[in-house]
Every structure is written in C-alpha cells, then in structure tokens.
Amino acid sequence: MSINLNVPDISARPVEKCVTKLKTEQVSLFYGSFQALRNITLDIPSRCITAIIGPSGCGKSSLLRLFNRMNDLIPGAKVEGNVELDGIPIYDARIDVADLRKRVGMVFQKPNPFPMSVFENVAYGPRRHGIKNRGQLEEIVEKSLRQAALWDEVKDNLGQSGLALSGGQQQRLCIARVLAVEPEVILMDEPCSALDPVATLKIEDLMRNLSQTYTIIIVTHNMQQAARVSDMTAFLMIEPDRAGVLVEYGPTAQIFTNPKDRRTEDYITGRFG
Amino acid sequence: MAAVTLDSRKITQRAAFTLLGLAMVITTIPVLFIIIYTILKGGGAVTWEFLTQFPSQAGRAGGILPAIIGTFYLMLGTLIFALPVGVMAGIYLTEYARNNWLTRLINLAIANLAGVPSIIFGLFGLSVFVLAFNFGLSLLAASLTLACQALAMVITTSREAILAVPREYREGSLAIGVTKWQTVRHIVLPQAFPGIITGVVLAISRAAGETAPILVVGAAFLLPHLPQSPFDQFMALPYHLYTVAVHVPNMPKEIVWGVALVLLVVVLSFDMLAAAIRIKTRQRKYL
Amino acid sequence: MCHWLNRSNKEGLATLQEQVTAATVPTTGLRRRLRLGERFIEVWIFLSGLLAIVVLLGIIAILLKEGLPIFAHTPPWKFLFGAKWYPISDPPTFGIAPFVVSTLMVTLVSTVIAVPIGVACAAYLSEVAHRKLAETVKPIIEILAGFPSVMMGFIGLALLSPLVQSAFNLNTGLCGLTAAIMLSLMSLPIIVSVSEDALHVVPKEFKEASYALGATKWETIWHVCIPSALSGIAAAIMLGIGRAIGETMTVLMVAGGALAVPVSPTDPMTTMTAAIASGIGNAVRGGLQYQALFAVGLILFILTLAVNIIAERVLERQKRKFAR
Ligand SMILES: Nc1ncnc2c1ncn2[C@@H]1O[C@H](COP(=O)(O)OP(=O)(O)O)[C@@H](O)[C@H]1O
Ligand SMILES: [Mg+2]
Numbered sequence: 001m002s003i004n005l006n007v008p009d010i011s012a013r014p015v016e017k018c019v020t021k022l023k024t025e026q027v028s029l030f031y032g033s034f035q036a037l038r039n040i041t042l043d044i045p046s047r048c049i050t051a052i053i054g055p056s057g058c059g060k061s062s063l064l065r066l067f068n069r070m071n072d073l074i075p076g077a078k079v080e081g082n083v084e085l086d087g088i089p090i091y092d093a094r095i096d097v098a099d100l101r102k103r104v105g106m107v108f109q110k111p112n113p114f115p116m117s118v119f120e121n122v123a124y125g126p127r128r129h130g131i132k133n134r135g136q137l138e139e140i141v142e143k144s145l146r147q148a149a150l151w152d153e154v155k156d157n158l159g160q161s162g163l164a165l166s167g168g169q170q171q172r173l174c175i176a177r178v179l180a181v182e183p184e185v186i187l188m189d190e191p192c193s194a195l196d197p198v199a200t201l202k203i204e205d206l207m208r209n210l211s212q213t214y215t216i217i218i219v220t221h222n223m224q225q226a227a228r229v230s231d232m233t234a235f236l237m238i239e240p241d242r243a244g245v246l247v248e249y250g251p252t253a254q255i256f257t258n259p260k261d262r263r264t265e266d267y268i269t270g271r272f273g
Numbered sequence: 274m275a276a277v278t279l280d281s282r283k284i285t286q287r288a289a290f291t292l293l294g295l296a297m298v299i300t301t302i303p304v305l306f307i308i309i310y311t312i313l314k315g316g317g318a319v320t321w322e323f324l325t326q327f328p329s330q331a332g333r334a335g336g337i338l339p340a341i342i343g344t345f346y347l348m349l350g351t352l353i354f355a356l357p358v359g360v361m362a363g364i365y366l367t368e369y370a371r372n373n374w375l376t377r378l379i380n381l382a383i384a385n386l387a388g389v390p391s392i393i394f395g396l397f398g399l400s401v402f403v404l405a406f407n408f409g410l411s412l413l414a415a416s417l418t419l420a421c422q423a424l425a426m427v428i429t430t431s432r433e434a435i436l437a438v439p440r441e442y443r444e445g446s447l448a449i450g451v452t453k454w455q456t457v458r459h460i461v462l463p464q465a466f467p468g469i470i471t472g473v474v475l476a477i478s479r480a481a482g483e484t485a486p487i488l489v490v491g492a493a494f495l496l497p498h499l500p501q502s503p504f505d506q507f508m509a510l511p512y513h514l515y516t517v518a519v520h521v522p523n524m525p526k527e528i529v530w531g532v533a534l535v536l537l538v539v540v541l542s543f544d545m546l547a548a549a550i551r552i553k554t555r556q557r558k559y560l
Numbered sequence: 561m562c563h564w565l566n567r568s569n570k571e572g573l574a575t576l577q578e579q580v581t582a583a584t585v586p587t588t589g590l591r592r593r594l595r596l597g598e599r600f601i602e603v604w605i606f607l608s609g610l611l612a613i614v615v616l617l618g619i620i621a622i623l624l625k626e627g628l629p630i631f632a633h634t635p636p637w638k639f640l641f642g643a644k645w646y647p648i649s650d651p652p653t654f655g656i657a658p659f660v661v662s663t664l665m666v667t668l669v670s671t672v673i674a675v676p677i678g679v680a681c682a683a684y685l686s687e688v689a690h691r692k693l694a695e696t697v698k699p700i701i702e703i704l705a706g707f708p709s710v711m712m713g714f715i716g717l718a719l720l721s722p723l724v725q726s727a728f729n730l731n732t733g734l735c736g737l738t739a740a741i742m743l744s745l746m747s748l749p750i751i752v753s754v755s756e757d758a759l760h761v762v763p764k765e766f767k768e769a770s771y772a773l774g775a776t777k778w779e780t781i782w783h784v785c786i787p788s789a790l791s792g793i794a795a796a797i798m799l800g801i802g803r804a805i806g807e808t809m810t811v812l813m814v815a816g817g818a819l820a821v822p823v824s825p826t827d828p829m830t831t832m833t834a835a836i837a838s839g840i841g842n843a844v845r846g847g848l849q850y851q852a853l854f855a856v857g858l859i860l861f862i863l864t865l866a867v868n869i870i871a872e873r874v875l876e877r878q879k880r881k882f883a884r
Contacts, residue, residue: 068448070444070447070448073444073447075371075372085590088589088590090590094591094592095590095591095592096590096591096592096593098450098451098452098593099450099590099593100450100590101447101448101449101450101451102449102450103450103590105448105449105450106444106448106449107448108441108444108445108448110441112439112441112442112444112445113445114442114445114446114460115442115464124446124449124451124459125449125450125451128446128451128452128455128459129450129451174445177445177449178448178449180449181449181450183449183450282776282779283776285776285778286776286777286778286779289778289781289782290684290688290778292680293680293681293683293684293688294684294688294689295680296676296677296678296680296681296684297680297681297684297685297689297697299677299681300677300678300681300701300704300748300752301697301700301701303704303745304700304701304703304704304707305700307707307711307715308703310719357608358608358611359608361604361605361608361609362605362608362609362611362612364605364608365605365606365608365609366609369602369605369606369609370609378613379609379610379612379613382612382613382615382616382617383612384868384872385616385865385868385869386612386615386616387868388802388806388864388865388867388868389616389619389806389861389864389865390805390806390807390808390833390860390861390864391709391806391808392806392808392833392836392837392857392860393619393623393806393857393860393861394619395836395837395840396622396623396626396836396840396853396854396857397615397618397619397622397623399840400622400625400626400854401618401622404845421615424611424612424615425612428612452595452598453598453602454598454601454602455598475706478706479706481708482706482707482708482709482710482711483708484708484709484710484808484809485709485808485809485812485833485837488837488841489836489837489840489841511708511710511711511809512710514710514711514714515710515713515714515809515812515813518713518714518717518718518813519717519813526718529714529718530718533711533714536708536710536711537707537708537711540706540707540708541703541706544702544703544706548699
C-alpha cells in the first residue's frame with residue numbers, strides 16, 4: 001500500500017506551450033472481463049490538437065473518455081495504470097471527479113444541447129458552478145458563444161430553444177457550453193461525424209483557433225480531418241483479442257508522411273489515398 | 274375439410290366477432306351507465322348548501338363540507354408523505370442503484386407492495402401509526418397509511434418517467450463538471466416532471482377514493498367541526514358514502530346519490546387531470 | 561452496495577494522509593471536495609430507495625407480531641378449518657373457514673365471469689375494432705379502473721342486488737353472487753389491458769403465416785393469437801384474481817355479511833377482507849379477536865402475495881417468449 005504524500009497542485013505550475021498536459025502510462029481499460037485498451041502510454045502536449053485515429057471499435061472513444069473519467073459512468077469499467085493531468089494522477093481516490101471534468105470538458109459525437117434556450121444552455125455550467133449574477137452570466141454567455149463562432153448567428157434570439165438550431169449550430173452550442181466553464185482541455189469524440197461538410201469546416205476552423213488557448217483531443221475516423229487540424233496524431237489498432245493498442249504516436253506530419261510502423265502506413269494509405 | 278365451406282366459416286366469424294364486440298359493450302356500458310345514472314340521481318342533491326354545510330340528523334340533512342375538506346386534507350397528506358420519498362426512490366433506482374441483489378430486492382418489494390390489499394395497509398397503519406407512534410385515530414395516521422399504499426405507484430411512475438430522459442442530457446451535464454445530484458436536479462427532474470406528476474396525481478386520486486384503510490385507522494362518521502390539526506379526527510367522502518349507504522336507516526336516497534356524485538367528481542377530475550398532463554406533454558414531444 | 565458509500569470507505573484510509581497533505585498543498589487543486597449538501601441528499605435518496613423494502617417488511621412483521629399469538633389460543637388447523645366464528649362468546653371460538661370459503665367462492669365466480677369477457681374484449685380491441693373505436697373505448701375502460709371501490713359497493717347495493725334478488729328469487733340480493741358480479745366488473749380493466757398487451761406482442765409473422773394458409777381472421781385469432789398470448793392472458797387472470805381477493809369495500813357492502821360457511825354463491829357471506837373491516841373497529845386492541853383478525857390479514861397477505869408472484873413469473877415468461 002503506497003500512499004503518495006505529495007499530491008502536486010496544478011495552480012503552482014507554470015503552463016507553457018508544449019509542456020505535457022495529459023499523460024497516460026501503461027493504461028489498460030476493461031469493460032467487465034473484456035479488455036478494451038492495453039498498455040497505452042502517451043504524452044499529450046499542452047495547447048495543441050491531438051488526434052486519435054484508428055479503425056472502428058479500436059477503443060478511440062474509450063481512450064478519450066479516460067481523460068475525464070467518463071468511463072466511471074459505465075458499470076463494470078475498470079482502469080489500470082496511471083493517467084495524469086498536469087502531473088496529478090486523476091484516478092487517485094482523492095480526486096474530485098466533478099472538478100476534473102470541469103477542467104477537462106467533453107463534446108460528443110451527436111450534438112446534445114439541453115432542451116432549454118440557447119442562453120440557458122451556455123449559462124448552465126457557470127450557474128451550477130456557483131455564478132448567480134445575471135450580468136456576469138450574460139458576459140460569459142457572449143464570450144463563450146463568440147469563442148465558439150456562434151454569437152453572430154444567435155445573438156438576436158438567445159431565447160430560442162437550443163434544439164431549434166441546425167446540427168452544426170447545435171454542435172457549436174455544445175462547444176460553447178463547454179467553454180463557458182473555462183476548461184483547460186476539451187475532448188471531442190467525432191464532433192463532425194453528424195455534420196455536413198460546410199459545418200465540419202467551420203468546426204475545424206474553430207478548433208484551430210481554440211488550440212491557442214486550450215488543449216484539444218479529437219477522435220476522428222476521418223483521416224483528412226486529422227491531417228488538416230491536428231498537431232499530434234495517435235494511431236490505435238485492434239489486437240486479435242479485440243483489445244485496442246497504441247501503434248504509433250507522433251507529430252501529425254510525420255505520421256502521415258513517414259510512418260514508422262507498417263500498420264500505420266497500411267491504414268493511412270488504404271484510407272487516405 | 275371440404276364440408277366446411279367458406280360461407281359457413283364466414284358465418285362463424287361473424288358470430289364470433291359479434292360475441293367479442295358484445296364483450297366490449299358489456300365492459301364499456303356499465304362505466305357510462307354508472308356515471309350518467311349517478312349524475313341523474315344525485316345531481317338534484319348537490320346544491321351549494323350541500324357542499325358548504327355541516328351534516329345534520331346523522332347525515333340525513335345538511336351538507337357534507339367536513340367530508341370534502343377531510344378528503345382534500347387526506348390527499349394533501351398523502352402527497353406530502355409519498356411524493357418526496359417516492360420520487361427520491363425513483364431517482365435511486367434509475368440513477369444510483371447498481372445491478373445487484375439489493376436493487377432486485379427493492380424492485381421485488383415494489384412489485385409486491387403494489388398488490389397488497391388496501392385493508393392490510395389499514396391493519397399496518399392501525400398498528401404502527403395509530404398505536405405504536407401514538408398518533409391516534411387522526412388525519413396524520415390516515416395520511417401516512419395512504420402514503421404507504423401510494424408509495425409503490427409513485428415509485429414506479431417516477432422510475433418510468435426518469436428512465437425516459439435521454440442519456441445524452443446527463444452526459445452533457447456531467448461532462449462539464451456538474452455533479453451527479455446537480456445533474457439529476459437541474460436536467461433529469463425537470464425533464465421527467467410531467468411524467469412524475471401524472472403518476473402522482475393518479476396515486477392521489479386513488480387515495481381519495483380509498484375507504485378500507487381509513488375505516489380501520491379511524492375516519493369519523495360525523496364531526497361537528499373541521500379538523501384543526503393533523504392529530505384531529507376527520508371525515509372523508511368515501512367513508513361518508515359507506516356509512517350513509519349502509520348504516521343510516523331512513524336515509525333519503527337522493528342524498529346518498531349526491532355523496533356518491535361528489536366523490537365520483539373528485540376522483541375522476543383528478544384522473545382526467547392526469548390524462549390531460551399526459552396528453553399535453555406527449556404533444557410537446559412531437560413539436 | 562451503493563458506490564458512494566463504497567467510495568468513501570475506500571477513502572477512509574487516505575483521510576489521515578489527506579489531512580497531513582492538506583496543510584502543505586494549496587487547496588485549489590483537484591482534491592475531493594466535501595460537498596456535504598450533496599452527500600446528505602444522496603443518503604436521503606438511498607434511504608428512500610430502501611423504503612419500499614422497509615414498508616413491505618414492516619407489514620409482514622406487524623401481521624406476524626399481532627396475528628401469530630392467536631395460534632396459542634386456537635391451533636392453526638382449527639383456526640383455518642373451524643366453521644364457527646364467535647369472537648365475543650364465552651369462551652370465544654375463532655374458526656375462519658366461513659371467510660376463507662367466501663373469499664374463494666366470490667373470487668372464483670368473479671373470475672369465471674370476468675375472464676371470458678375481459679379476454680374477448682381485449683381480442684376485439686386489439687384485433688377487430690377500428691383504431692378509432694379502440695382509442696375511444698380504452699380510456700372509458702380506464703375510468704372503470706379509477707372508480708372507488710366504495711362507489712362500486714354502493715352501485716351493487718342500490719342497483720344490482722334487487723336485480724339479483726328477483727332473478728334468482730332470493731330472500732336477499734345481498735349475497736356472494738352480487739359481490740362477484742361487481743368484483744368482475746372491477747377486475748375487467750386490468751384483465752383487458754394486460755391481455756391486450758399480450759395479444760399486441762404476438763409476432764406479425766405468426767398471423768401472416770395463418771392468413772397465408774387461408775385462415776379467416778377469426779380462425780387466426782382463435783388458433784394463433786390467443787394461444788400465443790396464453791401466458792400473458794394467464795398473468796392477466798392472476799392479476800384479476802389478486803384484485804378480487806383483496807377487494808374490501810364492495811364485498812363488505814354487498815356480500816350479505818352472514819357468518820356461516822356458504823354453500824352456494826347466492827348465500828349471504830363474509831369474505832376475509834370484509835371480516836377484518838367489519839370486526840377490527842370493535843375488537844379490543846391486543847385482545848383475542850384483534851389477534852385473530854390480524855391472523856386473517858396474514859393469511860390474506862400470503863394468498864395475494866402468492867397470486868402476484870405467480871402472475872409476475874408468468875408475465876416474465878411471456879416477455880421472454882417473444883424477446884429476440
Ligand atoms: N459501455 C461499454 N460496455 C462494454 N463494452 C464497450 C462499451 N463501450 C465500448 N465497448 C467496447 O469497447 C471497444 C471499443 O469501443 P469504442 O471505444 O467505442 O471504440 P471506437 O470509438 O474506436 O469505435 C469496442 O469493442 C466496444 O464494443
Ligand atoms: Mg467511438
């Protein structure tokens with residue numbers, strides 16, 4: 001039984017470009033007796049976009065959900081190994097999961113705005129985190145919607161239902177909802193797979209802008225998208241026992257032009273060409 | 274086979290369908306008949322005085338105000354005791370419970386509780402609330418008894434309503450660092466609210482019509498005053514109907530039908546309220 | 561058990577260390593917050609979840625505690641099969657055979673009346689009637705389920721009993737048969753709705769196969785739909801029986817209240833529920849009659865529990881039958 005006496009604190013550390021933000025060491029994930037991920041080790045740099053690619057079912061979503069402990073919601077899910085956010089082991093029993101998720105927000109594959117007005121959708125997070133002042137909320141909502149490149153489209157009717165927006169707008173609303181709680185990391189699980197090409201490009205633009213300030217991890221099955229937007233790329237594959245493993249991880253340019261692993265090359269040329 | 278011509282098969286079918294249709298008529302007609310007949314027979318008795326005065330001459334004259342008020346107090350009491358715990362239990366089963374023996378036990382208990390005869394709730398209430406807790410033959414004891422009876426229904430309807438809230442909403446909330454309870458409180462419950470209310474209103478309407486349990490835990494036949502506190506005795510519509518129909522000799526028939534009509538209106542109007550909420554929210558979903 | 565309790569147990573070990581580190585590390589990090597308000601509510605939620613078990617066990621405990629002592633006075637077999645219920649004679653005798661037989665008789669007759677009508681009505685609604693008609697009729701039948709039992713008792717008393725009296729040429733129309741007819745009416749809604757659900761899940765392919773063989777609609781209903789839905793219909797019947805056994809006010813008001821073992825349904829009688837309802841008010845608390853009535857409650861409880869458990873089992877099986 002080892003108890004780490006020095007739980008480091010985030011606020012004490014300086015955050016610079018390309019410092020390691022998230023880190024996994026020999027992480028395995030089980031759903032009951034089924035192993036979905038095996039021995040994943042990778043360092044995710046701060047204020048960059050990291051893409052996770054790989055064939056369907058290889059565990060991309062599962063890996064992504066490790067970073068904000070969304071897998072905790074699945075009965076029988078079990079994590080082995082170490083995941084750290086700014087050097088803090090996030091699977092430590094002393095970690096506050098809600099605070100973790102506040103710092104590591106998530107956007108889902110299917111846009112899931114709440115059945116409330118646009119304003120309430122964005123104000124929801126800040127409200128729950130204790131901001132009551134109307135003026136302050138309005139400020140946050142405007143800022144977040146601007147950051148999410150949605151402000152101009154909705155500013156005249158913030159009272160309309162979030163469900164009344166188009167698919168692309170809904171997804172940007174969900175991004176604004178995450179931005180409103182001022183996270184450090186944004187996880188995106190195939191955020192464009194339900195959208196048309198124009199909306200997709202808009203979101204990709206948005207991601208590039210956001211990566212000035214935020215660390216972004218995006219799961220995508222769209223190779224071009226990974227190549228277009230990401231700085232780093234992680235390629236996962238399925239082993240014969242259906243467990244996902246990390247085949248290769250490195251700068252996107254290198255992964256796409258000069259992959260070290262044969263399987264990466266096969267996958268990229270097979271799908272990319 | 275050849276002997277059975279299509280014609281005779283058709284005749285058999287027609288005869289069979291007539292019988293089936295007859296069964297439907299037999300099931301439906303009494304409902305309409307009872308409602309209409311009660312209105313016709315009791316309508317004349319239901320005057321403003323009838324609704325707002327105290328009974329006199331053992332219920333043979335005067336009004337039924339204390340019975341109406343008593344029934345509304347009982348509904349209120351049932352609501353107060355059954356709603357919070359029932360909804361919370363629904364939340365536990367949908368949001369917190371794991372798939373284990375305890376959860377199975379709870380579900381088993383709920384299913385069986387729903388089938389326990391009302392008179393047995395009466396015995397339970399008498400022994401626990403009236404005697405052990407020493408609440409006496411009171412509004413409080415009766416409300417608690419009816420709440421125990423309503424519990425299963427409130428839990429099941431809450432559970433169904435909460436289950437119908439899409440998982441994506443919960444995830445969207447949890448994913449921005451909102452805690453589980455806050456997610457339940459601010460996302461799940463508002464969404465499930467109409468369904469929960471439908472179930473609760475139905476349960477309350479059931480409680481309003483219950484007679485056997487309050488007969489055991491001590492509804493009063495006649496009271497010269499309204500209950501002043503939860504520890505007071507009370508009159509109630511269904512119990513009043515029972516006594517004037519069975520126990521009071523030389524009872525004017527019209528008054529008995531009048532009591533029946535008032536009871537029916539109270540119970541059915543709450544049923545209809547529940548149905549209206551259900552229909553209204555169903556429409557909203559399609560919008 | 562539930563996980564937040566577990567989690568806090570696991571943390572128990574860490575608590576002391578945490579207090580040590582808390583002094584040295586700034587608190588703006590990720591360390592767990594107390595969130596006392598939420599913990600409190602979650603405990604409340606958990607306790608509410610347990611309440612159904614508590615009430616059910618409470619009922620069982622009360623019935624045992626208050627009811628079992630009577631068997632020190634009257635042995636169980638004498639209690640069950642004794643034909644004499646003289647609670648206030650000296651010495652009193654407690655034989656509940658009249659109540660048991662009455663309950664069984666009334667339940668049996670009401671089931672015999674309600675089941676064919678209910679199943680036929682369900683078949684008509686789900687297979688024959690136009691959708692519009694079905695949509696109109698179903699809410700009306702639902703209203704029937706909402707009628708208070710005292711109302712049905714009153715209707716039986718005022719309207720049905722004179723009819724039964726003259727039709728069977730009886731001394732009184734207040735008898736088991738009148739009660740059974742009212743009870744059958746009251747158990748119709750549940751029989752109809754559960755049977756209808758059962759018919760509804762019969763796979764379309766079954767019916768189409770029957771039509772393809774040249775069967776008429778009626779032949780399909782009779783030879784395919786009803787047999788396939790049989791376990792669901794059985795569950796409906798059990799639920800109807802459960803309802804009839806436990807019904808109190810109606811039988812109290814119209815079954816006649818005689819204390820002898822009934823021979824025919826047209827005899828006046830007292831069911832177990834009616835015996836409790838009419839006796840408990842006068843019984844001395846903790847006295848022999850009081851105990852005896854709780855013992856009747858105990859037997860009634862066991863009876864309805866058994867019926868409901870069977871119904872549930874059958875319903876489970878029906879669900880599994882067509883689940884794919
Ligand atoms: N909740 C779950 N329970 C059990 N198995 C799951 C669950 N979610 C995903 N899996 C399994 O884990 C593997 C990886 O799934 P996922 O992470 O969704 O893959 P991807 O996102 O790459 O398509 C798949 O084999 C999938 O069937
Ligand atoms: Mg996925």
